[in-house]
Amino acid sequence: MYRFKPDLRIPGPAPVPCGVSIQMSRQMINHRGEEFKKRFPRVLKRLQPLFGTKNTIYMLTGSGTSAMEAAVSNLVSEQTPTLCLVGGFFGKRWAELCLSYKANVHILNFPWNSGVDPNEVRAYLKQHPEIEIIFMVQNESSTAVLNDVKAVSEAREGHQALLVVDSVSALGGTPMEMDDWNVDVVVSASQKCLMTPPGTAFITFSPRAKEFVEKSESSRYYFDLRKCEEYLMKGETPFTPNINNVFALEEALDMIETEGLENVFSRHYLMRDMMRAGIKALDLELLVNDVDASPTVTGIKFKEADHLRLQIREHYGVEFAGGQGIYAGEIFRIGHMGYATPLDVLTSLAVLELEFKKFGEATKAAELVMNE
């Protein structure tokens, strides 16, 4: 019916504001020239409040996974004992990355519909003083779970391990207090709450994590943090960056700063709460309990999830995401991150109600036929 007006409600890439999009079309400039060198370090500095850190933030040209690999390749050598906290598709990715780099990988599995349990982490670390690095996901967008990074960090209780956090689908939508929470590495990407197109990833290291960078024996070049550091001194990147994404980020940060970071977070909490109230009112089943619920994406169990969301896209132009990993075909996910407001939540709930009703009636009709 309304397909001519597409409404992208997936957990990234998220819609990009028009004023940000326009920056993507700006005339090309020299990435080794004065203008870029002036603007680039400034925009990275403006990301610091979102990361909650005074550490230097580096930009990579790549997807979020490129920054995850940068974290692993700069920290992990063969046989480095690492602990991966796995409760979804992206937690699993940390483990896969560590395995690729031939680390000695320990995995703590958590149910895919609830958060990482800091007590289990504490107990495991007590038994394994040799662990050098913990990898976790802040917002597991595959299952719509928000993990408590602060609690996991505290669960170390003096244990030596570094804490590395994937904040790809969290950063800018929910607080990340890298310095206060004593987190060692945070990675994120452009296409979620930062409201810019995909293609850019970010990474930042604590002073303690930087010592690991010097020690890592893993092969790396494009992801070598030492190169990023050397070039950032000159206001540059080691390799040609996607220059327009830098312009876009400036504009997006203007919007975030104008709204105020606290207000941005409140908006995301409100969207989460509205979405969950609406889903319950529709008698649909939420994948995750209230305590562990993500502020940027909501997961809903539904028997014929993929059919439902394709119908909704077909009829109303509203696009939800499917499940990933063990939940493929079992759930659908509604993104409410970045450039999204409570009004978008209303729209999502409206099409769900319309289609669910139709769908329910069709099921009833089918049952009637079968019972004949």
Next chain:
Amino acid sequence: MYRFKPDLRIPGPAPVPCGVSIQMSRQMINHRGEEFKKRFPRVLKRLQPLFGTKNTIYMLTGSGTSAMEAAVSNLVSEQTPTLCLVGGFFGKRWAELCLSYKANVHILNFPWNSGVDPNEVRAYLKQHPEIEIIFMVQNESSTAVLNDVKAVSEAREGHQALLVVDSVSALGGTPMEMDDWNVDVVVSASQKCLMTPPGTAFITFSPRAKEFVEKSESSRYYFDLRKCEEYLMKGETPFTPNINNVFALEEALDMIETEGLENVFSRHYLMRDMMRAGIKALDLELLVNDVDASPTVTGIKFKEADHLRLQIREHYGVEFAGGQGIYAGEIFRIGHMGYATPLDVLTSLAVLELEFKKFGEATKAAELVMNE
């Protein structure tokens, strides 16, 4: 004087046509949705004539160097005997990458102002039957040299070594006949002759090179070709791609196909020849002889190269590039690649003549003062 109309004449990122730029602002779509899956494999297929191959072309989100590293990490294991043909900054990069991956690196050095000598390659290979992979650069943009890939490939004369070619600043500006020339891997990037913004890299493997991918023991995840292959079956990329660059590439390929690839190449040869004739007429010294001259960039020796080009940028808005590596400060480079015409060459020569005259007079005046 004319700074308000910047004219970017560096060897990449090159200017982007307006119709292509506009694609960068298009509304975001789902990279796992039907529209992307339809368009993405189609645009990759349209790149095949530019690569001169029937092999599958893969897209990476990253700079040109990311595709270079993808080539190395997918082919090279510890102690793999590789031969790097080094005649400039990017040839050196191949060697650095191979060293990062702990290969057994052989280096053949060539003067930085002339092409790779196929006879030397032939002689070296005869003495070193153990070499498994040769790495070379087609267009060494750091020195404005075009290397003869076909001649190097033939110089193997039945030697087992794979041939891997960096065609970042050549592809789409000068012929690359991967299949006819028996080349095994070609890498390129979006921001040169392909007339799209930076952020996207391309790579393609011959069937023989693909066998190496299975054997490589190097740590890799983001650059793992097997992942690219698995996802391309579904019309997707393994990790979120920079979707707008795909739209931009479609538009740029429309332009290239409309002009006709042969005409595109002729335009580049004409720009090269005009530029060289003009430089000679100005009594300036070309870095490279006619035989080895690049069709996409021209290098000019000049004692105070950096001062001259900064003055030119300041006065006329025309931006040339400086030297790299051993030529830093010794040369300047004028890009004429992709979205450029012979009229742009006239402009570059005009500002050079204007400024050179002024510069010459100032030098004369200074000499007079000093001689007083």
